[in-house]
Amino acid sequence: MFKTALVIIIAVASVNLSAFADQALAASKNCLSCHAIDKKLVGPAYKDVAQKYAGQKDAAAKLAAKIMKGGSGVWGAVPMPANTQVNEAEARKLATWVLTLK
Numbered sequence: 001m002f003k004t005a006l007v008i009i010i011a012v013a014s015v016n017l018s019a020f021a022d023q024a025l026a027a028s029k030n031c032l033s034c035h036a037i038d039k040k041l042v043g044p045a046y047k048d049v050a051q052k053y054a055g056q057k058d059a060a061a062k063l064a065a066k067i068m069k070g071g072s073g074v075w076g077a078v079p080m081p082a083n084t085q086v087n088e089a090e091a092r093k094l095a096t097w098v099l100t101l102k
């Protein structure tokens, strides 16, 4: 009984911690100077991004590529510059995190 509770607590805590780590990664890579989770800044709110791509299987790969290379025309006229400070693994991690935010 106690053991089960402990396992659950650890599982919940690590999920929360990894979401926190991903947000910290976004902050450290300067993403949050143009994006917020729930409101539009220079770029779209991450919640809106997650909703737009909900249920699309290749969304994480597509967004990871866009994060690295930048691009425009999906959310308006303002382009996102290439984020050369982000490697492929980090881009994939950030894209996956953004997609969880709906």
Ligand code: HEC
Binding pocket: 026, 029, 030, 031, 032, 033, 034, 035, 042, 043, 044, 049, 063, 066, 067, 071, 072, 073, 074, 075, 076, 077, 078, 079, 080, 081, 083, 086, 094, 095, 098
């Ligand atoms: C200089 C401002 C700026 C920075 C820095 C920035 N973004 Fe963006 N981002 C934008 C803009 C503007 C758009 C909308 C582009 C469009 O309409 O295609 C966007 C779009 C996006 C999208 C949605 C792409 C799509 O095609 O729907 C994601 C995901 C994203 N950004 C993640 C990130 C991540 C992760 C970082 C940090 C590594 C980051 N952005 C850094 C401005 C920025």
